[in-house]
Amino acid sequence: MTCAYDFTATDIDGHERALSEFAGQVLLVVNVASRCGFTPQYAGLERLWRERRNRGFAVLGFPCDQFGQQEPGDEATIRDFCALNYGVTFPMFAKVEVNGPGAHPLWSWLKRERRGLLGTGRIKWNFTKFLVGRDGRVLARYAPRERPEALTSAIDRALAAAS
Structure with missing residues (x-):
């Protein structure tokens, strides 16, 4: 595989x-995970998606239960949690490792x-x-503590590049 677009994944449905x-x-x-100290970042991810999706930007959420069993639900539970608590509309995928x-x-x-x-x-x-x-x-990797709002400049630069 040579780029992100070469992959497939099962969506949340x-x-x-x-x-x-x-x-x-x-x-x-x-x-992402529903029972993590960083779970409130869903709100910032959704905000980034809503403000930039018409400019060619997408957030792709991949639930993962490998860290302290912080994503114990099935896909329907995850989808409902995200929609009800954070209004998530960006593309979500099935739980992965x-x-x-x-x-x-x-x-x-x-x-x-x-x-x-x-x-590492x-x-x-x-x-x-x-x-x-x-x-x-891949342009950059950000640690969990990096809030979505802190990425706006990097995202906007990427959107402006070769657009």
Whole structure:
């Protein structure tokens, strides 16, 4: 695989989706969880999506239960939680693993493309974020503590590039 658009993933409703449908867009790919200290970031992610989606931006949420069992529900429970508590309308996908032998191929690729602090590839916690440019290449990786609002300048620069 050479870019983010080469992958497929199952969406939160159980449908296989080719990420090529987002080709040419700037993406923020995030592993999310409903019972995490960072869960309130859903509000900021939704705000980024609503304010920039018409400019070619998408947030892609991938629920993950690998960190302290902070995403214990099934996909219907996750979808309902996100909609009811944070008004989430950005694309959400089925629960995935982001580390280990069962890691979703997209996440294995993201980690190879952009290592974390001190060169680690492993995802450390929920709400790790990857910014992907219009060409499908990883531009940046952000730690869970980086709030969505702090990424606006980087996102806007990516949107302005080759638009």
